[in-house]
Amino acid sequence: MKKKGYKRKYTAAMFRRELPLHFMILPGLALVLLFSYVPMGGLVMAFQDFIPSKGLFGDQKWCGLENFRFVFSLPGFNRALQNTIIIAFWKIVLGLLVPIVFALLLNEIRSVRVSKFVQTICYLPYFMSWVILGGILVDVLSTGGIVNQALNSLGLDSIFFLGDNRYFRTTAIWSDIWKNFGYGAIVYLAAILGIDTELYEAARIDGAGRWQQTWHVTLPGMRMIIVLMLVMSLGNVLNAGFDQIFNLYSPAVYESGDIIDTFVYRMGVIDAQYGPATAVGMFKSVVSTIFISVSYLLAYKFADYRIF
Amino acid sequence: MQKKSVSRIVFEIINYCIMFLLTAVCLLPVIHVLALSFSSNTAAAAGLVKLLPVEFTTYSYQYVAGRKEFWNAVLRSLQRVGIGVPLSMLLTILIAYPLSKEADRFRFRTVYVWIFFFTMLFSGGLIPGYILIQNLKMMDSIWALILPIAVSVYNVVLMLNFFRGIPRELEEAAQIDGAGHLQTCFRIYVPCALPSIATISLFTFVGHWNSWFDGLLFSNFSQNYPLASYLQTVVVKRDMALIGAGDLQALQNISDRTVRCAQIFMGMLPVLVVYPFLQKYFVKGIVVGSVKG
Numbered sequence: 207m208k209k210k211g212y213k214r215k216y217t218a219a220m221f222r223r224e225l226p227l228h229f230m231i232l233p234g235l236a237l238v239l240l241f242s243y244v245p246m247g248g249l250v251m252a253f254q255d256f257i258p259s260k261g262l263f264g265d266q267k268w269c270g271l272e273n274f275r276f277v278f279s280l281p282g283f284n285r286a287l288q289n290t291i292i293i294a295f296w297k298i299v300l301g302l303l304v305p306i307v308f309a310l311l312l313n314e315i316r317s318v319r320v321s322k323f324v325q326t327i328c329y330l331p332y333f334m335s336w337v338i339l340g341g342i343l344v345d346v347l348s349t350g351g352i353v354n355q356a357l358n359s360l361g362l363d364s365i366f367f368l369g370d371n372r373y374f375r376t377t378a379i380w381s382d383i384w385k386n387f388g389y390g391a392i393v394y395l396a397a398i399l400g401i402d403t404e405l406y407e408a409a410r411i412d413g414a415g416r417w418q419q420t421w422h423v424t425l426p427g428m429r430m431i432i433v434l435m436l437v438m439s440l441g442n443v444l445n446a447g448f449d450q451i452f453n454l455y456s457p458a459v460y461e462s463g464d465i466i467d468t469f470v471y472r473m474g475v476i477d478a479q480y481g482p483a484t485a486v487g488m489f490k491s492v493v494s495t496i497f498i499s500v501s502y503l504l505a506y507k508f509a510d511y512r513i514f
Numbered sequence: 515m516q517k518k519s520v521s522r523i524v525f526e527i528i529n530y531c532i533m534f535l536l537t538a539v540c541l542l543p544v545i546h547v548l549a550l551s552f553s554s555n556t557a558a559a560a561g562l563v564k565l566l567p568v569e570f571t572t573y574s575y576q577y578v579a580g581r582k583e584f585w586n587a588v589l590r591s592l593q594r595v596g597i598g599v600p601l602s603m604l605l606t607i608l609i610a611y612p613l614s615k616e617a618d619r620f621r622f623r624t625v626y627v628w629i630f631f632f633t634m635l636f637s638g639g640l641i642p643g644y645i646l647i648q649n650l651k652m653m654d655s656i657w658a659l660i661l662p663i664a665v666s667v668y669n670v671v672l673m674l675n676f677f678r679g680i681p682r683e684l685e686e687a688a689q690i691d692g693a694g695h696l697q698t699c700f701r702i703y704v705p706c707a708l709p710s711i712a713t714i715s716l717f718t719f720v721g722h723w724n725s726w727f728d729g730l731l732f733s734n735f736s737q738n739y740p741l742a743s744y745l746q747t748v749v750v751k752r753d754m755a756l757i758g759a760g761d762l763q764a765l766q767n768i769s770d771r772t773v774r775c776a777q778i779f780m781g782m783l784p785v786l787v788v789y790p791f792l793q794k795y796f797v798k799g800i801v802v803g804s805v806k807g
Contacts, residue, residue, distance in 0.1 A: 216621060226695040227612035227620050234609040234665045235626070238633060241662040245638025245646055262642070262649045308536070311529055320533070326793060327537045330544075333785050333792070335724030337742050341749040341778045342543050345550070345771065350561055352546055384539065392796075416522065449727065453750045467640070474641040475731065487639030495636045502635075513634070513671055514613065514627045 252485040258478075273485035277473075282460075283486060286469040289375070289462060293446040296379045298439045304383050305390035306432065310420060312391065313398050328388025336385075340453030343381055344368065368454055371462040378463060382450055393431055401427035434509045441498035444490050466490050544782075551575070551775035558772045574776035584777070586737055587744035590656070591723060594740050598660040598722045603715055605665050610673035611699040630667045640731075647732050658732040659740065663725070669714050676710040677703055713795035716788055723784055745781045749774050 247263070252273055254266040277283050308328075315321045331339060347353055347367040354364040367377040405423045414422060448467035455463040466486060474483025505511035518526075545565050550558050551574050552567035562568045578584050609630070617623045643662070652658040680703060688698045704711065729743030736747065 220621070224620055224622075227615070228622070230608045230612050230695065230699070231626055234605040234670075235629065237605070237661060237665050238630065238667075241643070241646070242633040242637065245642035246636060248638050248642025248646060251642060251645070256645075258645060258648065262645050311532060314526070314529055315533060320530075324533050324537050327540050329793065330789065331540055333720055333724075333789060334782055335726060335742055337724070337726045337746045337750060338778055338782045341745065341774065341781075342547050344750060345775065346543050346546060352561075352564065355561055387536075388540065416525075452727070453746065470640055475644060480641055480645065484639070484641040487641055491637055491639050498635050514631060514674070 249484060249488050249491070251481055252488045254481055256480040256484070258480065269481070273481040274489070277482045277486050282464070282469060285461070286464045286466050290444055290446045290465040290467075293375055293378060293451075293463075293465065294443055296375075297382050297447065298442055300379065300383050301386060301390060302432075302436055302439060304387045306394055306428070308387055309391040309394035309398060310424065312395065313424070314416075325388065329392075330388070331385045332389035334385070336449040336453045339381070339385060340450070343377075343454065347377065369456065369458050371459055374455070374459040374463045378447075378451060378454060381454070382447060385450075393435065394428055397428045397431040398424060430509055434505055434511055437501045437504045437509070440501040440504075441494060443497050444494050547775045547778055550772055551779050553772060555772060574772040575780075577773055578776050578780065583737070583744065584741075587739050587741040590729075590739065591741040593656055594659050595719060595722045597656065598664070599715055599718050601660060602664050602666070602669070602718050603711065606669050606673050606714065607699065607704060607711070609665065609670050610677055611695070611703060613670070614674045614677035630670065634667055644731060652732065654733050654735060654738045659722075659725070659728050662728070663721075666718070666721075669718065672714060673707070673710065676707045680706045709795060713792075716792045717796070719788060720785055720792070741781060745777055749777055749781075 244262075251262075251266075253268060253270060255269045255272075256266055257264075260266055312321060312324060315324070345351055349364050349366055353367075358364060365373055367373050401424065405427070406419055409419050409423050444466060446465040446467070448465070448471075451463060451465050451468055452471070455468065467490075470483050470486050470490075473479050473486065502511075502513070542565065546563070549565055549567045550563050552570055552572065553563045554569035554571050554573075557563055557568035612620055613623060613627060613630075615623060647653060647658050647662070652661075684702050684706070685698055688702050693701065724742055726740075726742035726746045729738075729740045730746060733739055733743070736744070739747070
């Protein structure tokens with residue numbers, strides 16, 4: 207695309223013409239530097255015996271990898287790491303599958319009004335915060351809540367969804383799907399709408415039934431976006447969802463529900479162990495960055511996906 | 515009209531049932547909570563309330579409306595939205611306009627893009643951000659809830675893509691007429707991109723309204739909580755001190771449970787109000803923004 211003659215020398219006139227553009231970016235850039243890049247630099251805390259009164263870049267005592275050695279030996283950290291990976295894994299898998307199936311089924315609804323209604327209702331939980339949804343779930347799923355009332359009337363025992371280590375992870379995973387499946391289906395619905403109707407015509411002439419049309423036309427038409435969404439979700443391997451877990455868990459289910467982010471919060475903010483907590487945060491940041499970078503790279507290579 | 519086979523009819527019935535079920539799962543919990551909030555203390559405690567209020571009363575709402583802490587939090591949230599959303603939008607537009615230029619028309623575009631893009635890959639995490647706010651003496655200030663999230667790179671990308679869709683001839687015509695970059699941006703680009711600006715504003719509004727953790731983290735005193743953080747402590751963590759368990763008279767008529775439900779509903783009300791407008795645009799917005807590949 208770029209021709210050689212196109213590339214001109216950077217002249218004073220061009221500098222003058224582009225100067226206002228620099229000024230336009232400046233305020234936003236300053237905020238990003240202060241609130242994103244300064245905390246990145248603040249990760250040096252992970253290698254310090256950090257004392258808050260001396261300030262973020264103050265004269266702190268260095269302690270090498272001591273903080274890392276300390277936190278990696280804590281049983282709580284290993285437990286949180288395991289829980290994080292398990293919860294995040296299922297959220298990634300189901301968060302991919304459920305919206306795809308939902309989009310395919312919704313596409314089979316011929317009535318536009320029904321389809322619109324279902325979409326309107328199912329997108330809604332996405333826009334509610336986990337404080338609101340957590341408040342609702344805590345009430346609805348409590349031992350005296352309406353779900354357990356229903357279970358009891360069916361002759362089943364009450365289940366303490368949010369207080370029992372056997373059920374907490376499952377509850378967390380499915381309630382996350384509940385919040386996001388409708389909204390997640392939007393991109394797939396758009397992909398289905400983008401499929402050339404002549405392809406269905408041709409398939410019908412070749413004698414393909416509905417299932418075969420779905421299998422041979424619709425799904426291949428969605429292949430690109432499915433691969434893209436899968437690849438992009440790889441960046442979430444250590445994101446089990448702080449907002450959700452924090453609003454649903456309690457000390458009774460730390461065993462199955464404590465995740466890295468909540469662990470860091472309790473260690474750093476509540477117990478004020480700044481150095482070790484930053485070490486855990488840094489571990490998460492670095493691993494996540496590797497996964498996110500790889501996923502962007504794959505998306506760029508295979509789907510020609512570009513953010514900017 | 516093609517005749518439907520039996521298996522097709524069976525499939526369609528099952529499919530409608532699935533859709534009905536999914537809709538119910540999304541809607542019924544909200545209706546249940548709404549019904550609880552309008553029910554009497556005794557009915558709620560006895561578990562009689564299903565989807566309709568039992569012994570209808572607005573007492574829970576009156577109780578919440580009488581609490582100073584609640585209105586304090588609402589005020590804080592309004593303040594945050596009132597300053598935060600316009601500021602965010604202004605910054606987003608100011609960043610998106612230069613970055614929507616091709617690299618040959620804005621030489622440093624690539625450098626800036628990398629600076630912003632890198633924040634999507636890597637972050638300092640919770641603790642350094644928390645210490646930074648403390649060091650900046652911004653604890654308990656409304657700015658701690660606004661400035662750190664004022665620039666959303668994701669929104670910049672959305673905006674930038676809308677700007678790219680505007681024909682270049684418009685810009686060239688404006689520049690021939692002697693308009694500078696700032697004028698071109700606000701006289702040509704912004705009016706053209708008004709629907710997308712509305713969409714992003716609504717998303718930013720919902721984001722600010724729902725954001726609860728920063729309020730919790732960056733406030734030493736609970737009277738500085740915005741509504742979402744207040745609700746987190748009152749509804750989810752059930753901190754009785756904040757509800758003000760003092761007046762026994764009131765506690766006889768209301769239950770902790772119905773009041774919680776009333777507060778949940780009042781907390782989601784603003785989002786429900788803007789939701790129809792939001793839905794009008796977001797489908798298009800997301801698709802354009804996330805899948806241009």
